[in-house]
Amino acid sequence: MNIDLSGKVALVTGSTEGIGLAIAQALRNAGADVVINGRTRSKVDAAIARLGGIVRGHAADLSTAEGCHVLIEAEPEPDIVVSNLGIFQPLDFFETDDAIWERHWQINVMAGMRLARAYLPKMAEKAWGRFVFLGSESAFNIPAEMIHYGVSKTADVALARGLAKRMAGTGVTVNSVLPGPTFTEGASAMLKDRITEGKTFEEVGIDFVKTHRPTSIIQRPATVEEVANMVVYAASKQASATTGAALRVDGGVVDFIV
Template sequence: MDIDLLGKVALVTGSTEGIGFAIARGLHEAGADVVINGRTRQKVDAAVARLGGRARGHALDLASAEGCDAMIRAEPEPDIVVSNLGIFQPLDFFETDDAIWDRHWQVNVMAGVRLARAYLPKMAAKSWGRFIFLGSESAFNIPVEMIHYGVSKTADVAVARGLAKRMAGTGVTVNSVLPGPTMSEGAAEMLKGHVTAERSFEQVGIDFVKTHRPTSILQRPATVEEVANMVAYVASPLASATTGAALRVDGGVVDSLV
């Protein structure tokens, strides 16, 4: 199986590190011209330099309508869009105020909605396109320690399904990809305080999964590359019959047959 994206332009939001950068690297290795996005010029430039040729970047905050409009002007017609930008913040429901709810909604949901509204009609005009929302197993397995995050990810899955139906027959596919616990930079930052001389970083990750995601079949965090591999496939011409799907890379956390 040869994933060939030569000649395609792929925009990956929130892609200066973590799962986003791994996705950008996977698409770049498959031949795509990759557009990196982050909030600071320093981090965007560093990520672009790591990828090398056929990569460019834009330092824009897509949590606002203005930031999305600026991205759409800068990159008017990508062939592939991966709405990866996302935040998470463990916090008890009764301590989560309106501002935190709204921030998660704007970053995790509306950034993708705004880009989809602008880009999907252009993809349809070319009879080809891929739009991929990064959801989470938390969309189905709402984490009690961050209900606000889980709700935003459920919304991502619902938007992707609805848009797939809206784009029926156009040659454009819309899907969501659902990682489970993944050892990204964000997760590493959250867990680093538990590392000791007797307890390695790897073991901390395993213990976290077994304690907080006991239904995991994998019994360890995924790597960012394992998530990126799924995205690269879904973004490719090979996945032409896959649309409206919630594709799990969750290590079996969600205890469901589908």
């Protein structure tokens, strides 16, 4: 399959590192004109440099309606939007206060919703568009150690499904992509206390999967590139019959057959 996104503008939120940066790189490799986003200008500029200066970027804090408005004004009509921005914070349910729930909701759900509300009608006018939400296997496999995160990711999957139905017949598709444990900077920070002398991040990541996600079929975290590959497919012209789908890149963690 030769995926060619030449002539398409692709916006990736939360794309200064990790999965978002890998998605930006993969979309650029496929020929798209890529726009990245982060909270600060310094992080955006650093990411642009890491990508060889062949993308452009905007600093905007998408945790607020005002920040979303800044980005929408700067990039009014992308053809492809990847709502990748997200946070996670392991914390017991009974220690998770309203502020933490609200922060996860605003960043993980409302940011993508606001962009979808602004961009999907413009895509429909052009009779073509791709909107991809980054969900998580935690949407189906709610982690007891961060229920608040799992709930927000379930909402992302539901939002994508509902929007796919709303955009029926327009030429616009909406999907969610669900990574499992992945080798990212965020995972490294979460596992830093387990990284001991003589054990690499990769080895600790594999131990984490085998212990805490034992249903994983690949028995390791995914790479950011493996997740990005699925997003590029969902963003492609070839994916015209793929909409309303929850596309899993979880290594088989979620233990059912659909």
